[in-house]
Amino acid sequence: MFGIRTQNGKHHSDKLLVVLGGNSNQELLSEIASLLSIAPANVICGRFPEGEIQVQICDNIRGKDVFVIQSTSTPPNDHLMELLILIDAAKRASARRVTAVLPFFGYARQDRKDKPRVPITAKLVANLLTKAGADRVLTMDLHAGQIQGFFDIPVDHLYSINVVGDYLRKKNLKNIVVVSPDIGGTRMARAYAKLLNASLAIVDKRRENATQTQVMNIIGEVEGKNVVIVDDLISTGGSLVEAVKAIKEAGALEIYAAIVHPILAGEAVERIERSAIKELIVTNTIPLASEKKIDKITQLSVAALLAEAIFRIHRDESVSSLFSQVGVEA
Numbered sequence: 001m002f003g004i005r006t007q008n009g010k011h012h013s014d015k016l017l018v019v020l021g022g023n024s025n026q027e028l029l030s031e032i033a034s035l036l037s038i039a040p041a042n043v044i045c046g047r048f049p050e051g052e053i054q055v056q057i058c059d060n061i062r063g064k065d066v067f068v069i070q071s072t073s074t075p076p077n078d079h080l081m082e083l084l085i086l087i088d089a090a091k092r093a094s095a096r097r098v099t100a101v102l103p104f105f106g107y108a109r110q111d112r113k114d115k116p117r118v119p120i121t122a123k124l125v126a127n128l129l130t131k132a133g134a135d136r137v138l139t140m141d142l143h144a145g146q147i148q149g150f151f152d153i154p155v156d157h158l159y160s161i162n163v164v165g166d167y168l169r170k171k172n173l174k175n176i177v178v179v180s181p182d183i184g185g186t187r188m189a190r191a192y193a194k195l196l197n198a199s200l201a202i203v204d205k206r207r208e209n210a211t212q213t214q215v216m217n218i219i220g221e222v223e224g225k226n227v228v229i230v231d232d233l234i235s236t237g238g239s240l241v242e243a244v245k246a247i248k249e250a251g252a253l254e255i256y257a258a259i260v261h262p263i264l265a266g267e268a269v270e271r272i273e274r275s276a277i278k279e280l281i282v283t284n285t286i287p288l289a290s291e292k293k294i295d296k297i298t299q300l301s302v303a304a305l306l307a308e309a310i311f312r313i314h315r316d317e318s319v320s321s322l323f324s325q326v327g328v329e330a
């Protein structure tokens with residue numbers, strides 16, 4: 001894992017480094033701040049009586065390097081607006097630089113025109129972040145890597161594969177095959193297969209609508225093997241459960257799923273509970289509500305990775321070395 005560099009066992013607290021955030025992921029914000037040996041800036045992020053978002057940064061941030069940590073998770077529209085307003089508030093408070101830290105970048109699934117008369121919302125969000133005043137963006141496991149090109153400001157794109165991969169290696173699973181639930185996820189699955197010294201398979205599926213898919217074929221051998229399905233996000237769980245069913249019917253043994261961003265909307269948790277999945281491994285880029293914390297779901301922290309990246313960006317040091325260890329081209 002990555003750790004903040006220390007001297008005499010203690011991290012150099014930097015008075016010019018500021019982390020703050022809205023309501024999307026306070027636990028992750030606190031964990032990152034603790035690793036950086038600083039306290040999160042005092043922020044009021046509430047609502048006016050009619051529902052408008054009210055923001056005030058209570059601490060002096062003039063001339064400071066500000067990192068606004070906010071996932072655009074449920075409710076995505078509220079959390080996106082909080083992020084934009086926090087960035088605007090920081091710029092108007094004369095922050096030297098403002099970095100938008102999005103552990104989960106929402107609206108990333110709308111990254112191209114795949115039907116007539118649809119928006120490219122990922123590009124719109126990129127424009128909004130830039131217009132609000134963000135000087136750079138730090139994010140993790142984008143749904144589509146090309147979204148980095150939607151920005152006219154620097155983007156640092158981290159991957160959680162080392163965090164999840166370390167956990168999987170400690171399980172000492174034998175005879176593993178890594179499975180991508182669709183063709184688009186092959187690159188990520190190949191990186192996991194390399195890391196775990198496993199073979200690779202792909203689920204060929206047809207998407208019926210936003211929540212339903214039909215598995216057509218399984219490309220590769222899963223019979224008699226322990227399976228690790230890898231993906232960047234899980235929303236309703238419909239696609240994952242369909243893939244699990246097909247893989248089980250093809251003769252797989254134990255089935256694990258390693259999915260970075262746990263949106264877990266609608267009946268997702270119930271679907272996971274009823275499925276043949278032995279364990280769903282997710283990260284804390286999105287917090288889990290108490291009703292979603294079931295025995296089948298294991299949540300790993302990416303705070304140390306984000307904290308290391310924040311520290312390096314603040315010190316104008318290379319962040320690319322964090323990419324080179326993941327087996328995925330940055």
